[in-house]
Amino acid sequence: MRTWFRIFFIGGVISFRALFSWIRPSVYIPTLLLGPTTQILFFAYLGRTAHLKSDSWFVVGNAVQSASLAALFGMGFAIDGERWTQTLSAVLATPANRAALFLGRALPVLVNAAVVASTGFVGGALLLGFRMPWSSVPTLALLVLLASFACTGLGMLVGAVGLRMRDVPIIANLTMAVLLIFCGVNVPLDKLPHWMHMTAEGLPVTHAIDAARRVAAGASLGSVETPALTELGLGAVYLLVGFMLLRLFELQGRRHGTLDRA
Amino acid sequence: MKAARIFWTGFVLHFKNLSASPFMMTTAAIWPLVYATLAFLMFRATHQAPSLLYAALGAAVMGIWSTTATSAGGAIQQQRWWGILEILVAAPTRLILVLAPITVAIAAIGVYSIGSTLLWGRLLFGVPLHVSHPLLFAVSIPAAVLSIGLLGLLLASTFVLYRSASHLSQALEYPIWTITGMLIPLSLLPGWVGPIAWALAPTWGMRAVRRAAIGGDVGTPLLVCAALSVAYTILAALLLHHFERLARDRATLSLT
Amino acid sequence: MIEAIELCRTYRTSTGVLRRKPLEVEAVRGISFAVEQGELFGLLGPNGAGKTTTIKMLITLLLPTSGQARVLGRDVVEDARDVRKRIGYVFGGDRGLYERLSALDNLRYFAELYGVSGKAQRRRIDEVLELVGLKGRESERVEGYSRGMRQRLHIARGILHDPEVVFLDEPTIGVDPVGARELRGTIGDLISAGKTVLLTTHYMFEADALCDRIAVIAKGRIVGEGTPAELKAGVADGRVTEIEVFGVDDATVERLRALEGVTAVAVEEHDQRQLLVVQTAAERELTAPLLAQLDGIAVGRVGSREPTLEDAYVALVGGE
Numbered sequence: 009m010r011t012w013f014r015i016f017f018i019g020g021v022i023s024f025r026a027l028f029s030w031i032r033p034s035v036y037i038p039t040l041l042l043g044p045t046t047q048i049l050f051f052a053y054l055g056r057t058a059h060l061k062s063d064s065w066f067v068v069g070n071a072v073q074s075a076s077l078a079a080l081f082g083m084g085f086a087i088d089g090e091r092w093t094q095t096l097s098a099v100l101a102t103p104a105n106r107a108a109l110f111l112g113r114a115l116p117v118l119v120n121a122a123v124v125a126s127t128g129f130v131g132g133a134l135l136l137g138f139r140m141p142w143s144s145v146p147t148l149a150l151l152v153l154l155a156s157f158a159c160t161g162l163g164m165l166v167g168a169v170g171l172r173m174r175d176v177p178i179i180a181n182l183t184m185a186v187l188l189i190f191c192g193v194n195v196p197l198d199k200l201p202h203w204m205h206m207t208a209e210g211l212p213v214t215h216a217i218d219a220a221r222r223v224a225a226g227a228s229l230g231s232v233e234t235p236a237l238t239e240l241g242l243g244a245v246y247l248l249v250g251f252m253l254l255r256l257f258e259l260q261g262r263r264h265g266t267l268d269r270a
Numbered sequence: 271m272k273a274a275r276i277f278w279t280g281f282v283l284h285f286k287n288l289s290a291s292p293f294m295m296t297t298a299a300i301w302p303l304v305y306a307t308l309a310f311l312m313f314r315a316t317h318q319a320p321s322l323l324y325a326a327l328g329a330a331v332m333g334i335w336s337t338t339a340t341s342a343g344g345a346i347q348q349q350r351w352w353g354i355l356e357i358l359v360a361a362p363t364r365l366i367l368v369l370a371p372i373t374v375a376i377a378a379i380g381v382y383s384i385g386s387t388l389l390w391g392r393l394l395f396g397v398p399l400h401v402s403h404p405l406l407f408a409v410s411i412p413a414a415v416l417s418i419g420l421l422g423l424l425l426a427s428t429f430v431l432y433r434s435a436s437h438l439s440q441a442l443e444y445p446i447w448t449i450t451g452m453l454i455p456l457s458l459l460p461g462w463v464g465p466i467a468w469a470l471a472p473t474w475g476m477r478a479v480r481r482a483a484i485g486g487d488v489g490t491p492l493l494v495c496a497a498l499s500v501a502y503t504i505l506a507a508l509l510l511h512h513f514e515r516l517a518r519d520r521a522t523l524s525l526t
Numbered sequence: 527m528i529e530a531i532e533l534c535r536t537y538r539t540s541t542g543v544l545r546r547k548p549l550e551v552e553a554v555r556g557i558s559f560a561v562e563q564g565e566l567f568g569l570l571g572p573n574g575a576g577k578t579t580t581i582k583m584l585i586t587l588l589l590p591t592s593g594q595a596r597v598l599g600r601d602v603v604e605d606a607r608d609v610r611k612r613i614g615y616v617f618g619g620d621r622g623l624y625e626r627l628s629a630l631d632n633l634r635y636f637a638e639l640y641g642v643s644g645k646a647q648r649r650r651i652d653e654v655l656e657l658v659g660l661k662g663r664e665s666e667r668v669e670g671y672s673r674g675m676r677q678r679l680h681i682a683r684g685i686l687h688d689p690e691v692v693f694l695d696e697p698t699i700g701v702d703p704v705g706a707r708e709l710r711g712t713i714g715d716l717i718s719a720g721k722t723v724l725l726t727t728h729y730m731f732e733a734d735a736l737c738d739r740i741a742v743i744a745k746g747r748i749v750g751e752g753t754p755a756e757l758k759a760g761v762a763d764g765r766v767t768e769i770e771v772f773g774v775d776d777a778t779v780e781r782l783r784a785l786e787g788v789t790a791v792a793v794e795e796h797d798q799r800q801l802l803v804v805q806t807a808a809e810r811e812l813t814a815p816l817l818a819q820l821d822g823i824a825v826g827r828v829g830s831r832e833p834t835l836e837d838a839y840v841a842l843v844g845g846e
Contacts, residue, residue, distance in 0.1 A: 046444035053454045058312045058319035178296065185304040194308055199315040279638040283624070283631060290626040353621025356587055357683075361639040362610040368639060519589040521537060 044074035044124055045131025051194050052136055061196065067138040068221045069193040071128030072152060073213055075121040076159040076187050082117035083163025084170055084180045114160050114247070121156035140224040147229045151220045154236055158212030158243030164250030172257050192217055212246070215239045273367055280371030281378075284345075288379050294341070295382070302333025302383040303390050309453055310395045320455075322397040327483055328453035330387035331476050334380030334418050335446055339439050341376045342422035365514050366507040370423050377419030384411065400483075407482035410492060414475030417495050420502040421471055427509040452476050471498035527691060527722045528561040528584060533593035535579050553579040555746035556593070561724055561739075566717050568733040569726040571743035572843055577726035580743070581695050584724070585615045597691060611641060614684035614692040618699035622680060625669040629660060629679050632668060633686065640687040654682040658712055674705025681712060685721075692716055694725045698732060710736055730836045742842045750842040757838045764789060766833050767813060769802040770826030781819050787812050790841040799826065805837055 052066040129148075132138035140148070162183065170179040188194070190204045191214040197205050208214045215235035222232055229236075288294050306329035313319035346369070349355040358368045391397030401407045425439050448454055449463055450473040456464060467473045474495035481488045535554040554576040561567040569577045582588040584595050586606040595602045597609050624632050630651070637647045655661045658678040663671075671679065677697060684692060694713065698706040713736060716723055727733055733740050734754045742750040742757070750757055774793070779802070783791045787807050794801040806812050813828065 042441045043444075046441065046448075050444040050448045050454075053448060053458055054309070054312060056458050057454050059316045060312055060319070178293070181297075181301075185301075189304065189307055189311070195311040195315060200311065275644065276638055279635060283627070283635045286631070287624055287626055351621075352624070353617075353619065354624070357615070357622055357636070358639070360585055360587055360610055360615050361636075362607055362641050363639045515589070518587060521588055 041124070041127045042131075043077070044071060044128035045135065047074060048128055048132050049135060052132075055194070063132075063136045064138055064140075064224060065221060066194065067129065067132030067136060068224050069217050071125050071132060072155045072217045072220055073187060073191065073193045074128050075125040075152065075156040076162070076213055077184060078124040079117055079121040079156060079159035079163045080166055080180045080183055081163075082120060083114065083160055084167040084177070111251075114164060117163065118153075118156050118160045121159055122153050125152045125156060141226055144223045144226065147223045147232070148220055150229070151216050151223065151232070151236060151239075154239040154243065155213050155216035155220075158216070158239050158246065161243040161246030161248075161250060162212050165246050165253065166250075168250050168253035168257060171254070187211060187213055190214075210242070212239065212242055215242070276363060276367045277371050280368065281375050284372050284375035285378055288341075288375055294337075294379065297340075298333070298337045298379045298382050299386045301336060302329055302387045305329045305332055306387045306390060307394075310391065310397070314395070321484070322391060322395055323399070323484060324480065325453065326388055326391040326397050327480050328476070330384040331414060331418075331472070331479060332447050332452045333383030333387060334377055334415060335450075335452075335472060336443055337380045337383065338373065338377045338418050338422040339425065339443055339446065342373045342426040342439065345372050345376060346426050359514060359517075364507070365510045366423075366503070369426060369510065370420070370503070370506070373422040373426055374416060374419035377415045377422060380415060380418070381411065402485045403482045403488060406488045406492075407479065410475065410478035410482045410488060413492055413495050413499075414472065414479050417471035417475040417499045417502075420499045420506070424502050424506045424509070427506050427513055446470070446472070449473070450476055468494075469498070471495050471502065474498065527563045527565070527598060528567070528724060529594075529596045530560070530580070530584065531558050531594045531596075533557045533580060533583055533595055534591045535576075535583060535588060536591045553746055554583070554590075557743070557746070557748055558593075559741050559748065559751065561722060563722050564717065564720065565738045566713070566723045566725065566736055568737035568740040569724065569743055570728065570730065570733045570740050570839065571726075572728055575728075575743040575843075576746040577728075577743055578695055581693050581724065581726055585613060585693050586610055587615075611687070612690050614687070614689035616677075616680045616684035616692065616694045616697060618677065618680075618696040618701075620673065620676060620700075623668045623676065623683075626667060628665050628667055629655075629671075629682075630664040632679070633664070633683060636683050637686050642687050650686060650688070654685055657685075657715065658682045659708065672705070674701045674709065677701055677705070677709055678712065681709075685716070689721070691722045691724070694723065696726055696728070698727070698729070706732075730839050734835045742839060744843040750838070754835055757842075758833065758835050760838050760841075764805050764807050764833055765830055766837055767804045767806060767816060767828065767830045769804065769816065769820070769828050770799055771802055771820060772799050772824040772826065774800055774802065774820070774823055778819060778823065782816065785812065785815055785819065788816075790837070790844045792840045792844065803837070803840070805833065805841055 048067050048070045051070050052063045055061055055063070055066050126149075129138065129152075166179055166183050170177075173179065190200070190208040191211055192200075192208060193213070197208065197214075197218075200208070215238045219227075219232035219235040219239075223229075306326060309325035309329050310322055313322060313325050319325075346355065349358060349372075359365060361368065388397070388399055392399050425442075449459070449467045450470050451467060452472075456467055456473075459467075471494075474491040477491040478488050478495060480486075481491065533554055534552070534556055537551040537553055539549050539551065557576070557580055559567075569580060571577050579588065583590045584597060584602060586602050586609050589603060598612050600608045602609055624635075633651045633654070634647065637651060642650050651664075652661075655664055658681050660675065660678055660682065663675070668676065668679065681694075681697070684694075697713065698709050701709060710732065713723065713725070725733075725736065737754065739753050740751070740757060741748050750760065752760075779791055779793060782788060782802070782804065788804060789807055790805040792803040794803065804812075804816060813830075817825065817828070
């Protein structure tokens, strides 16, 4: 059991450091810390242009959504990046519990995603005067974590599919686009075409954003229990499916010898 | 003029090279559609928003900027990866004449963005594609493209020296979209943004494109756009001269 | 033609991820040499010796930390543009070309950048394609070229503007033997055409075969200079004893080196066995002491021969 945890944590952190040249402040800060705030500002003002909703509405939506950027690309890179560095077969060949290994990769990505989302809130507070009751902050933090978890799960799924289709960036970009449009981030769900709304119900971030907006307005944890649990459930499903796909592709890859990029 | 010839040869080569890249083409054609869709949906949600044609044009030019911004730095990095940056610097031609065609070619790829965005708007959202001054529209588009390409050149000049500066240019994407009034009217932004916006050629390029389509004085923004583009070129030439020397000192021209 | 005077180059990098420590690497520590017109001059040395750094300083891509260099009488730092107009630079490897475009497109572009006048371009491109043997394949995309063909295209690009001096950095690296031989032929043709060539390589036989004069570089310094014959003469007096061994360790090799009369010891790995190449000073019969040091280790054939340029190289490089 101890080994499992060791692999989980150490494997994850080491791979995080190895694959993310983002650790360098000159890269990390612009891309992941300033990025969400600039996105929030853009959409908040766009909202004003359209006379749509309020600044706070956009702050919450975009801050939570920015977790998805970090998670999708983090997971995608963690999985695909291994392939590029030709370490994938070496890694999978170790007796280490594969679940520990891949979940270990997911943990730093999740934490990073949550941090990124939080900077959005801070930016929104500093630049747009976003305010919420202090008592709601823990609940909001929980919702951000849940959204990050769900996005990480989606990231694993996207990474697995991308691995198979040999093109992670394009798939990740498309997924980002879908999340941005469908999940009620910048367009109220009731103003979306019905099919988009329905799709969004099964996507990460949708429920978390809805809950977060209510919490920012003062709602209690209890009143957002349903969307919170839905978000958690969705994340678990995506994680599981993603992991199973990875195993499936790994087995196929071994059979066809396509595991590493030639 | 020899410089014009060198510029044109470079432009054609890089435009060809970029068009042969499926990743480049999909990025240029698809991302603008994402933001156009968002703008259409947001503007449609209320009855007080600007017109959908306004949204379509803004999203299209946003697409040109984003292709240029992400790719300009990437292009320099790519030349580095391909081992060509050194060859370019070692050429007796001034570096600005070597790099300007790259960024302008990238911006020119953005014309695909305009086409796809307007088509998308027409087909899926019924955006009326009526243009008030077709001739001026046809002129203002290359003007906007050129100005964006040259602003991209200014940014890219820093990438000759700093290998990771391209990430900063990505972070500038939303701010540039916001400040240059592509979708958000300047009047909504804090007062101090105004002067910054006026110093950015794309602001005027966008204004020219929009007015040519929807109506208004096109001449002034076109002239200011042209003047600023010239200023960028001179500034970029100076920066490149300085940065190139620094890059030779710090050995950042190649990967090793 | 080419003059290097006490060239030095230090790289400043950093190590570590979170706490970056600055690191100074002295790649070139005071290199001086001169190349005459029409000469084929070789910079020979192992990987990491500073050859590429030296050549990059000469072609104006790197600023020296100290020292001076002149090409065709012009300073490489102050008159960079002048220098660039008159030199050609070719490096080995797969990179350096626009893959998705044809060779012709590549050449047209670089012809423009390197100042080949419009009217002369077509003729000149034809000429260089003929010279490097790529005529007929210029419309194909570069991505389909073999390594040898790419190298030839590199050379074509490097001489498009008819430079007086051509710098070649490891031109035959990674090229198959037949292709490499053809490339060497092309390089020889450059000299016949009246150009001056500076070549870097780590293949001794290549330097021996091609170069009029060679400078041997190791760890950023020149450790030997002269014609191939002169360098060989440096070790000609001695003898070389080759001992086949099975499983010799570093400590033993060191003890061998320390023996009186031994100038150099090189170890060549061949699957299960190793070949000890021991250079000894003239007139010394050292076979017995050598074998005594190898007591306890399985020894195979023992032979002796005349020294070659390779041995001179090993002696020079090993001495640093």
